[in-house]
Amino acid sequence: MKPKTYFLCTVVFLASVAADASLSLAFDKAKLDTFLTTNACKYCDLSEADLSGRELRGADLENAKLGSVKLSGADLSALPMEKRTKRTNLESANLRGADLTNANLANAAASGAYLREADLTGADLSGADLSSANLKDANLTDAKLDGAKLDGAKFCGTVMPDGSKNDEGCAP
Template sequence: MKVKILFFALLLAPLYLATPATAENPAHVKQLQETNKCPKCDLSGADLKGANLSDADLQGANLIGANLSNAILERANLMSANLVGVDLSNAQMSRSILMGANLIEANLSNANLISADLRYANLVAATLMNVNLTNSELDGANLVGVNLSSANLNGANLLGANLTGATGLPFDLPGAATTRGPFTPPPGSGTPDGRESGGSRVVPSQKTPPRRGEPRENRNNGNVPTGIPETQQK
């Protein structure tokens, strides 16, 4: 008898081991639904498809593997939230705060992220097909291996963003110039997790052509007065 019990226990063990280790806390889900505030809550694996979470406070929340497809997250605070593998396809997230959020392998296809704050967010291997990132802040973001096919990046700030291995990136971003090399954040602005930035980056263009009659830019480090033709410089 004991042998049979042991046999069935061993037979069923893989099924228990295969059960996902993450599951939402029902009390936290209820708190979010009733108050629209659940910072640092455990919402991993939660089914929030189509939920209206505009202006929600989810700072530092655990949303690993959650279903937020078609959800409304406009102006929501998701700073430093754990969104690994989350489904945010078709989500409305304009002006949302995702600074320092972990979005590894997240699905953001067709999402609306107009004017969203994604500074220093980790988007490694995320799907960003047809996403609208108009005027969004992506400076210092980790975009290694992301799929940006048909993404709208008009006016997006990609200063210091790591685009190594990214696919679907347009060759010419309006008002921006592409450069390579390591990016050093300004003093006191380091990344939340202390990681280094590097690889490809996009730097917004700051220069405008001189107007007719105005002297051209001095390219001699101040040794020759502005306006003197370069052919006369010694």
């Protein structure tokens, strides 16, 4: 093999390794560490992070990028405090394709959240504000929606808690 060919192959190999490494973690580890310390990450990117089973009550994730994040079994319910209750803030957060199976989102503020293709199987959404949320192609099988606000929520291909499909927001 000629030196120039060897060099070119090495450069191509290293570029592909770097590309694979950047694809493996879509989030910034420093942002994740800060979030886990402060419980706040407005407008940050935690896409594809694994937060399964974590205690995240009262977290502030407004406008956060949480695509394909793993929150299975996580507790994102409201946090009772001495004089008030701090609701978990997921307003306008992008949770496309997120795994929220068996997550507790009771009383969470998630108006305008983008939950397209999210798996909310068995999730507790009791009292959650999901007004104007995008729930297209989401799976809500066995989810608890008691007292949830769904005004203006977008449904299309959404699997509802009873297993039926809701296509009321699909374009003709």
